[in-house]
Amino acid sequence: xxxMTQSPASLSASLGETVTIECLASEDIYSNLAWYQQKPGKSxxxxxxxxxxxxxxxxxxxxxSGSGTQYSLKINSLQSEDVSIYFCxxxxxxxxxxxxxxKLELK
Amino acid sequence: xxxxxxxxxxxxxxxxxxxxxxxxxxxxxxxxxxAWVCQAPKKGLEWVATISYDGSSTYYRDSVKGRFTISRDNxxxxxYLQMDSLRSEDTATYYCARLTTVGHWFAYWGQGTLVTVSS
Numbered sequence: 001x002x003x004m005t006q007s008p009a010s011l012s013a014s015l016g017e018t019v020t021i022e023c024l025a026s027e028d029i030y031s032n033l034a035w036y037q038q039k040p041g042k043s044x045x046x047x048x049x050x051x052x053x054x055x056x057x058x059x060x061x062x063x064x065s066g067s068g069t070q071y072s073l074k075i076n077s078l079q080s081e082d083v084s085i086y087f088c089x090x091x092x093x094x095x096x097x098x099x100x101x102x103k104l105e106l107k
Numbered sequence: 108x109x110x111x112x113x114x115x116x117x118x119x120x121x122x123x124x125x126x127x128x129x130x131x132x133x134x135x136x137x138x139x140x141x142a143w144v145c146q147a148p149k150k151g152l153e154w155v156a157t158i159s160y161d162g163s164s165t166y167y168r169d170s171v172k173g174r175f176t177i178s179r180d181n182x183x184x185x186x187y188l189q190m191d192s193l194r195s196e197d198t199a200t201y202y203c204a205r206l207t208t209v210g211h212w213f214a215y216w217g218q219g220t221l222v223t224v225s226s
Contacts, residue, residue, distance in 0.1 A: 034212050036152075043202055043216040044152065050210060087152055091211050095168045096154040 002026050002090050006099035012107045017078045021102045023088035025069045032092035035064055035073045037084045038101075044087065048073065080106060109133040109215045111203050116220030119193055129186040129203030129217055136184035137161065140206040143177060143188050144213060145199035153199075156188065157206070171197075193224045 003026035013019045023033065031051040036044040046055045048064035051071055061076040075082055083106055088099040115127040127143070143155040156177040157166045165177050176189040186203050200219040207214045 032210075036213070043218055044213070045216070046212055046214050049207070049212045055214070089152070089213070094166060098152040098154075100151045 001095055002029060002093055002097050004088055004090055004097050004099040006086075006088055006102050008102060009100065010103040010105070012105045013078050014107045015078055015080065019075045019078055019104065021073045021075075021086050021088075021104075023066075023071045023073070023099050025071070025090055028068050029090045029092035031067055032090055033064075033066070033071050034089045034091070035062075036087045036089065036098075037082075038087065039081075039084045047086075075104075078106075109205065111205065111215060111217035113201065113203055113217045113220040116201065116222045118223045118225065120226050121193060121195060121224055123193055124189070124191045125193060125222060127188040127190065127201055127203075127220055127222070129188075131184045131186065131203075131205070134205070136179075137181040139208065140211065141177075141179060141186045142204045142206055142213065143186075144202045144204055144216075145197075146202070146219070147196075147199040150199075155201070157211075158186070190222070193222075195224050198222060198224045 005024045007022045033051045035048040037047050038044040047058050052064045063074045085101045085103050087101050110132045112130045119125045142157040146152050158177045162179050174192045178187045200221045202219045203217045204213040205215040
């Protein structure tokens with residue numbers, strides 16, 4: 001199975017700050033990577049797919065980048081509604097696997 | 108508006124069975140592959156199974172192969188997950204998800220139904 005390692009596990013940032021979350025795959029996944037946002041008590045929502053494509057309705061302050069085994073999610077100008085857990089996920093190979101998540105809190 | 112509503116969760120003893128349902132609305136159900144994803148309490152997400160738009164192909168993670176069966180009734184716009192020989196480690200919230208037609212991303216999720224396996 002492809003292992004997805006996210007860092008950091010938790011993050012505290014101030015409103016308006018820029019934050020970056022990293023995701024490392026155990027092998028090359030050729031940009032077959034998505035990012036999901038899970039707000040407290042809610043189901044996950046797709047933010048970004050194919051590493052850098054923004055899903056419909058997702059604010060442009062979210063962006064994704066990366067290739068090979070290393071990927072990142074960047075949130076510009078952090079808003080209060082961005083407090084969530086963020087997961088990366090690969091679907092290059094079955095079983096599709098997720099990272100353990102990064103919990104983003106406000107400082 | 109796409110809606111996915113899961114039901115059928117609850118408390119079940121180890122070794123017993125449970126069947127989850129997911130009622131879909133707001134889109135043409137038989138045009139999309141569907142999946143189940145689970146999340147153990149305070150844990151991360153784990154893909155469970157996928158079924159093709161017409162039900163002809165199914166895929167499972169190894170830990171549920173031979174115990175879980177994903178199926179669908181396109182006439183009723185409903186997805187199912189039959190869970191047999193349940194184990195304590197199957198305890199989780201189970202989400203149904205609609206996949207994108209290109210890329211197979213989990214584009215829409217239901218609110219989830221909690222399955223607790225305990226004696």
